[in-house]
Amino acid sequence: MGKLAVHALRAVLVVVLAGTVFVQAGTVWVLVSGNDPEDGSLPLAPLRVITILGMVSAQVALVCVWRLVTMVRRGTVFSHAAFRYVDGVIGAIVAAALLWFAVTVLNAPGQRDDPGVTVIMGGVGVAILGVALIVLVLRILLAQAVARDVEAAQMQAELDEVI
Numbered sequence: 001m002g003k004l005a006v007h008a009l010r011a012v013l014v015v016v017l018a019g020t021v022f023v024q025a026g027t028v029w030v031l032v033s034g035n036d037p038e039d040g041s042l043p044l045a046p047l048r049v050i051t052i053l054g055m056v057s058a059q060v061a062l063v064c065v066w067r068l069v070t071m072v073r074r075g076t077v078f079s080h081a082a083f084r085y086v087d088g089v090i091g092a093i094v095a096a097a098l099l100w101f102a103v104t105v106l107n108a109p110g111q112r113d114d115p116g117v118t119v120i121m122g123g124v125g126v127a128i129l130g131v132a133l134i135v136l137v138l139r140i141l142l143a144q145a146v147a148r149d150v151e152a153a154q155m156q157a158e159l160d161e162v163i
Helices: 003-033 044-074 081-111 116-162
Strands: none
Touching: 003 044, 044 081, 081 116
């Protein structure tokens, strides 16, 4: 991974992390201060809590990706230590999907006239779970690469003994 790509990715991660912290702070402030312009048509407090938790899941994924990029730069990504961060990304994506399903359930009663919106929102939740499955497949590929790397190191050690 080139230096430009690493710096660009890290810049994006920092901007997104700062944005999520800003949204969290504003949402917490509205919840704590009581300045909630809720008109009673939709329960906004649960949606705000879900938003805060959604930002936490995004932040977990961002930190894990940052750590994986660091491992790539150091050349240590093909190790067992990388699994912790890949598992963190998978967990964060699954948590985000579950939170999205919660938003869908909260929004569903207001969509009785047009249930298609609820179906679309459910489809988005399934798509988010699909992203988690894609990352799971990439984790399996990482496991195979780590196993091959360990096997190659063992063969190199045996070859060094013979020579």
